[in-house]
Each structure stands twice: as structure tokens, then as C-alpha cells.
Amino acid sequence: MFFNSICQNKAIVILCQLEMYFSPSFFDIMVHLIVHLVRKIRICGPVFLRWMYLVERYMKILKGYVKNPYRPEASIIERYITEEAIEFCIDYMLETEAVGIPQSRHEGRNEGKGTRGVRVV
Secondary structure: OOOOOOOHHHHHHHHHHHOOOOOHHHOOHHHHHHHHHHHHHHHHOOHHHHOOHHHHHHHHHHHHOOOOOOOHHHHHHHHHHHHHHHHHHHHHOOOOOOOOOOOOOOOOHHHOOOOOOOOOO
């Protein structure tokens, strides 16, 4: 019921009512932030639209592309274009296998094809 009726006025009233039942040590800064939550949602919009974790994770990948510290942009572009070209070629040639990637020795075990009790001749 508390989160269903969260609006700025009701949140303040509910917090005042909770102060009658809980000790003052219960009310830290996190409980007080509920008062400002509605205003922030109105100004900024939903959290998923301003959440930067995906961008930060991708920036970590791009920073890993840097091999020349004096020209980081060129290193990132060169490595990104190379990776895109390789992915395009792999998608374009579906029947071929990538060079240097060994085939798993566990291939087919997850599909119900067990090898237990089978004699190899």
C-alpha cells in the first residue's frame, strides 16, 4: 500500500505516521529520500532512461582496445573495425569454422547424448 500511493504529499504523511511506531534510529537518510523521489522521477524520468551502467561497461571494452597510448582514438577505431569485419565474415560464411577456436570436447553432452558406458573401438 505504501508504494502504490507514493506521491509527494502522501509520502510525507506516511513518514510522519511511521514515526509514531518506529524508533528515531530507523529514520536515516534513505527513508528521507522517499520525500524527494517523486520530484526526481518527474524531472528526470524513469531510472532505466538515465542509468549509465551499460555505457560504462561498453566504455571499458573500448578502453581495452587501446594499444598506443599516444593515439588512443586511432587504436580504438582500428580494433573496432577489425572486430566488425571479422564478425561480418563469420556471419557471412556460416558453414566455416573460425581459425584458432578449438572444438569443445563436451560437444553434444548437453543434448542427451551421453558417453557413459559406450565402448570406443
